[in-house]
Amino acid sequence: MKLRRKVYMVAGYNTVSLGTGRSEFHPKKERPGIEHYLQEAGQAVLKQIGGSANVDEVVIGNFMSARFNKQAHLGAFAAIIDEGLRYKPSISVEGACGSGGLALTTGIRSVLAETADVVLAMGVEVQNTVKAIYGADILAGAGWFKNRKKGHAYFFPGEFSDRAGSYFDTYGRDYARKGMATWFKNAIENARLCETAQEHENKVGDLIQLGLSEPNGKVFTDYLNVFDCSKVSDGCSAIAIVSEEGLKRIGIPKSQAVEIASFAQVVDNLTEQPKDPVELTCTKVAAKQALTDAGITKDDLATVETHDCFTIAGILATEAIGFAERGKGAEFVAAGNTARDGIIPFNTTGGLVGWGHPTGATGVHQAVTLWEQLTGKAGDAQIKIPKEKPYGLSVNMGGNDKTVVSIVYKKV
Amino acid sequence: MENTERLQNVSVLGAAGKMGSGILLLTALELADLSLKPENKDKTFILNAIDVSDAGLSGLMKYLQGQFIKAAEKKTVQLRGMYENRDELIENYDIINQYVFDVMNIIRPTTKMEVAYNSTLVFEAIIENPDVKVKLLSQIDQNNHHKPWYFTNTSSIPITQLDSAANLGGRILGVHFYNPPAVQKLVEVIKGKETREDLNEFALGLIKSMRKKAVPSNDFAGFIGNGHFMRDALHGINEAKKLAKESSWVEGVYTINKVTQDYLVRPMGIFQLIDYVGVEVCSYIMSVMNPHVKDEDLHSDVLDQLIVQGVLGGQYSSGAQKDGILKYEKGRPVAVWDLDRKDYIYFTDFQDACDAKLGKMPSTFMPWKAVNFNRSKAAILETYFNDLNGMNSLGANIAKTYNSRSNEIGKKLVADSVAHSEADVNTVMLTGFFHAYGPINEYLK
Structure with missing residues (x-):
């Protein structure tokens, strides 16, 4: 559906993605809690938009603070970000790892409904409170709990290992692994250019060799190694979603904002196993709808932020969005087409594999990255945005391709 | 059954x-x-x-x-x-x-x-x-x-x-x-x-x-591990005594501990290892072994003296190192027990003079931690020991003597049929003592 009112995003902010890889991270040292992350990111946005008085509404995307932090009811944390947010509307939304995307669409809908002109949209997750083996239990909540018993100890790596296994069987193992290792290499190289990225300090020489490490099903999964996986991260991202009136109110020129050309939010049936394991069908539907509603094709895109919770998900996304034909995604990636100097740069600050994956924050992090790229604020990670391609696309996925939010952003 | x-x-x-x-x-x-x-x-x-x-x-x-x-x-x-x-x-x-x-x-x-x-x-x-x-x-x-x-x-x-x-x-x-x-x-x-x-x-x-x-x-008192360690420790104690004649016991201990850890690229110096196992335990193991060995006396009067003075080493139940021949702060040795003054003398009082006497280390030196888990371990050791071979400093010479004694001990374990092979001796020292290389080696001449 075409948007009936102009909607913009502006004034984004990302905290550091904290976890293994960051030199300030130590599993046994005390770390900031979820309150700190909300405050840091929220206050940074408020500072750019003239303070809390300009905010009509707050939306916080979060997946599992109820288990990671024994804390629910995040909406009511708004006032710790700023006293001025007390007595304003604020809610938290959840759609597994697509929670951040849902925070964005919820904010967009409020602006479209004309119940708000300025929405503070946030995403947050603090996951390093438990060891990865227990984190896997918590994250498994993104799947159908009735399938948990027969699932892998590392539930989601197991689910995507199955997809990778199917891809290997259908198109060839070495062929696929080459594409996946290239995806990993691009992710790390892009992360090195972004100061908040979890892999910012990564100094490994031969990334392809590392990416090709043999999976070991005895201790992890059969078809994925740990380098194929996104990170366990603590972090928060925030951005303002505003109408034209909102832009005027906060006093920021349009040129500093990105316009939302379209958005799609779709779900598949959580209780079903993927009918076609080598296709991200729900992603395909969402991306197609977003591009169609924006009235553009993939060729109008300057960059894409996709949900590479695993390298195989990155490969499958190139196919689902339409850049590569079915089965050709691995080749498309291995040939360098998704690198920052390729035909279509993907995940320019590292994505989930390189920047990090504070699950509930990821959708918002994607929006902040695209806002930075399209307004020339991406610093060392800045790519060239060709005049004839003023668009960016995001794909944020919850669970095993079950909730998908896809948004088209336009340089103003 | x-x-x-x-x-x-x-x-x-x-x-x-x-x-x-x-x-x-x-x-x-x-x-x-x-x-x-x-x-x-x-x-x-x-x-x-x-x-x-x-x-x-x-x-x-x-x-x-x-x-x-x-x-x-x-x-x-x-x-x-x-x-x-x-x-x-x-x-x-x-x-x-x-x-x-x-x-x-x-x-x-x-x-x-x-x-x-x-x-x-x-x-x-x-x-x-x-x-x-x-x-x-x-x-x-x-x-x-x-x-x-x-x-x-x-x-x-x-x-x-x-x-x-x-x-x-x-x-x-x-x-x-x-x-x-x-x-x-x-x-x-x-x-x-x-x-x-x-x-x-x-x-x-x-x-x-x-x-x-x-x-x-083979069933020979001390077996392979202690068969090497106890003799290696006695050699260290004797070397420290030799140095003590021209300086002091404290300086001798410091110097030999440093040479065995740094020059020989081991996880810890020989005196720290004695403390780790425990002074009393070492002395006791020697006394158990001694009646079974011929042509050598596995006994140390220094260890006896330390035990009498209550300097015992060993570990706390937390795994932290107790003070022994050396005194430890945050797990690192910082002082040596003076047998005469019956007190610890801090490294800082004499360290610089001892280091100067030892001479410079080869520029290719890397500590054990950086070497042992390195993929290019063999090449690193080869280069480093080659450089050390070419040096005639006090440090290099003590290291050479030490290594050749360690080598001799290893070979004797095979000659005495305690170990089946030289490879078994090296395996024990590599896996049981975390040495970066076996005692039977061609590194130092």
């Missing part, structure tokens, strides 16, 4: 001790995994944790719980398979908790050694004293009608001696774990003259299943 049947009632003697607790941990995990096999579901497995100290046993159970949780967290992928048919165990958390309970449920902590009368396998890890060991083993054997098999964790007492003195009829094998057993990969396996072959085979299978590396050693 089937191996599984033999493992259904096991006793560990000295279970709360440093070695006993590690052995208990490994054995408990082994028994738990056995008990979870479908074919064993109706069998009961018992592991008696026997120790003289109630307080020690209480601490042991706490230690074990923590270790079992860690072990379960590491092998959750396998555990999910093992508990596949338990529908109520869904999350990793459920499975890990159940496994920890199931392992703990095998263990019976007790101060009553009589429970060992029902065991079919007895693992002895008590004090390194032949008389005490013999007394306990023979008492159990006289009262146990199962004709149990015995493992002894002795690091220095000949197995044949224990066998005949306790009248065990070849039902005993030396199974010498290294400290700490949970971490160290090496297990020295020592057959006495009469030790049964099926007992040896049973042990090798068990050790393999525990994912440890068994190295056979």
